[in-house]
Amino acid sequence: MATKNRVPKLEDVAERAGVSPATVSRFYNNPSVVAPSTAEKIRKAVAELGYVPDLIAGGLASRRSRLVAVLVPEIAHSIFNDTIEEMVSELSRDGLIVMLGLTGMDDSGMPKLIEAALARRAEGVILSGIVANETLRQQLQGRSATVIETWGLPEKPIDVAVGFSHEAVGTDLARFLAARGYRRPHLVVGNGVRARMRRDAFLREWAQTGRRTPTKSDVEIPTHFGHARMVWRQVMELDPKPDVIVCGSDLLAQGLIVEAYAAGKRVPQDIAVVGFGNLSIAGEMRPTITSVDLDGARIGREAVAVLRRRAAGEKIANRVIDIGFRIIARESA
Amino acid sequence: MATKNRVPKLEDVAERAGVSPATVSRFYNNPSVVAPSTAEKIRKAVAELGYVPDLIAGGLASRRSRLVAVLVPEIAHSIFNDTIEEMVSELSRDGLIVMLGLTGMDDSGMPKLIEAALARRAEGVILSGIVANETLRQQLQGRSATVIETWGLPEKPIDVAVGFSHEAVGTDLARFLAARGYRRPHLVVGNGVRARMRRDAFLREWAQTGRRTPTKSDVEIPTHFGHARMVWRQVMELDPKPDVIVCGSDLLAQGLIVEAYAAGKRVPQDIAVVGFGNLSIAGEMRPTITSVDLDGARIGREAVAVLRRRAAGEKIANRVIDIGFRIIARESA
């Protein structure tokens, strides 16, 4: 038999079912137009042959790649993971696959990955953070792919952005702590753009209170549990008696709580701690951690929703989608 | 100009550079054969046009998809993340992209994702865990894609497997604890196949010592920090005086340490704790956590190495690659 020993193709199915290739193609892409009896014959032939459509060939012909690129700095300790998880499952529901790209914490891998995505004619490119490089912005703008920047809220998005305002977080956090009566905060700031935006807004707002200027220390991003020892030492050097430490992540906050206990201090009685991200541990730690809740999964959902609307040919009116955030007051501050 | 307002294609570059399409194709796929002066002309044309090759079309013609599918249960709290991260960066170095698929903790999404991967003619399919479903195994076996099962060590891999022996972990852990003089362990077991393999091996080995049969409790996988409260309660009910708790993950171990402190017990003096996975927190927690080190990144590297050797046409002699594991003794046990 001619079809032995090779991967069956559309034509083989057509022949076996006694129809034309066009009809088999319609069976897959537009099933409502094929007659039930014909469909049944095709289904049978497909099963007998073990046929799996070649989406590469299909993609070329239809110029639909069914591919969405998701580019993030890293995933090992990432706060983006909820977002990615949500996107991947939502997208695969639509028959889209996601190409995962790791840009590195400094985004150095981004240009190559964007090129790779465009070369595959990705229908969407979802980026974490906003793209700084002007050349890249242009390159992305010229293409038909939907480009979604997430987690930040640029004034002028390349295409669409969904995230929240880091400035607003900083401001609100300052107000929140001021209202609770704290007077000597220490800020632990990750050395990334976003963390700095929050810090600056915090300091600006804090200055309004007329209270002591907060001490600050820097950590590498991604900030995590292991930074705590070093940070603790640094904090104590700069100000042995801060009343609250504001962290760039819940993991770091958790680490500091452990350090505080190891140093014989109680949280929050002797020193308070605030996290960021509202990871599940924030609600599970002892004491539970006061944090800023960002609905990562929601960012993912909204991003996918935008993609869907684009696919449906809708115009996207609101190009900057603010999902907001909430300060969750718990035991630690 | 004819090339205005549309995405330039290979032919446009060829025309502009004054060469044939074939030569431009060679410029990309086999640059060593094109004359330097010609290459320069092409480079110039590419830059002027902003040409990006269409890898979909290229893939169809060359029947190379340059796509590797990576299928994992989830990524939000995953122990696989180091592996994924390593694979993604290694693969993108080779110009391969990775399609990330989430199968769900029960692997229910696997069949569809495998079909999607095959439909895109993925060159490799990397699975976490071993595939139980026989139909799926067959489907995978028939294709030319390299299939790599990771984290487990099946007796008869579909194609290639890289991981470690969960039985050996259980056995070694039992010996390790016995040697340290522990007499009343409690086992916290995730309700997954792999965790159960470790447990059974542990119990078998422990029985040899003639000591008290360990108490056990179950948790949902993925096991994490938040399970600790419930587990702690359960442990205390089953045996108020265990001398060591053996956990299915470092996160859970960390949670139990926090619980122990909250209950006024010292680790390891009053109760010891052992983790699994050797996440970075294991070495950073206070006390540092005794754990089982599995080099997740190495699994990723080995998997990619296999893919490379296949791509180079090499035969893979060793179809089961055991990367081993090490028990890291730290403060907590």
Place this chain on the structure above:
DNA sequence: GTCGATAATGAAAGCGCTTTCATCCCTTTC
């Protein structure tokens, strides 16, 4: 019974590349 719709299908021309085979021209080599 005829006509226009409508539904179902087929024929064929691509989609934008890769690759085989052939060609041409320039070096070597004796």
Place this chain on the structure above:
DNA sequence: GAAAGGGATGAAAGCGCTTTCATTATCGAC
């Protein structure tokens, strides 16, 4: 100086699908 070899390029035939356009069959409606 001719033959042989090799390097660089071009022509053209696909890769396995999709989709437009045309065709045929079917069905009411008048």
